[in-house]
Amino acid sequence: MNSLATEVLRLLGVRGETLAVAESLTGGLVAAEITAAPGASKSFRGSVTAYATDVKRDILGVDSTLLAERGAVDPQVAAQMAVGVRKVMGADWGISTTGVAGPEAQDGQPVGTVFVAVDGPFAGSGSSSGGGKVASLRLNGDRAEIRMESVRSVLALLLKELAGEQTGNERAQDTEENGGT
Structure with a gap:
């Protein structure tokens, strides 16, 4: 799995951007x-382990009404966590994980329900909150397997966004160069 993290850090380095978790x-x-x-220190700003609901609210700025109505295991909570950590850490990109690793259900959600999110400087977003991406996962396995697959999934989601933007930027540059001749 370290190759995912290595590739994320490589792309962040190429772009001169930072990450918070x-x-x-x-x-x-x-x-x-x-x-x-x-080389992680070149791009990684830091992390917040917001295990408790009040930490999600007080440190990351997750909406208290959302938490009260839906609980911490929710796609909007994941999205707000990514936005919040990006702001708190002063990073270009924020990623987050929230879910149920087990052994019991939580907030009415079964074991294996996980939401991972990415927030960043998406093209055309025009706002500091970016308009992030959230992936909803239904994972199988024991607690350790669910947690490790969540790690892999959030890094893969970020890598997809970084690689997609990189490809888009390269295409735009090619078009300008080709169109100018």
């Missing part, structure tokens, strides 16, 4: 995966 069910595993990769 907000984690709930993964409890620091995403940050550990990123910092295990050489």
Whole structure:
């Protein structure tokens, strides 16, 4: 899995951008995966392990009404966590994980329900909150397997956004060069 983190860091480095992480069910595993990769200090700003609901609200700025009505395991909560950690850490990109690793259901959600989110400087967003992406996952396995797959999934989601933007930018540059001759 370290190759995902390595590729994320490579693309962030090429772009001169930074990353921050907000984690709930993964409890620091995403940050550990990123910092295990050489050169992480060039792009990684830090993380917030927001395991408790009040930490999600008070530190990351997740809406208290949303938390009261839907609980912490919700796609909007994941999105707001990514926005919040990006702001708190002063990063270009924010990613987050929230979900149920087990052994019991939480907030009316079964074990294996996970939401991962990315917030960043998306093209055409025009706002500091970016208009992030959220992936809804239904994972199988024991607690450790669900947590590790959540780490892989959030890094893959970020990599997809970084690689997609990179490809789009390269195409735009090619078009300008070709169109100018």
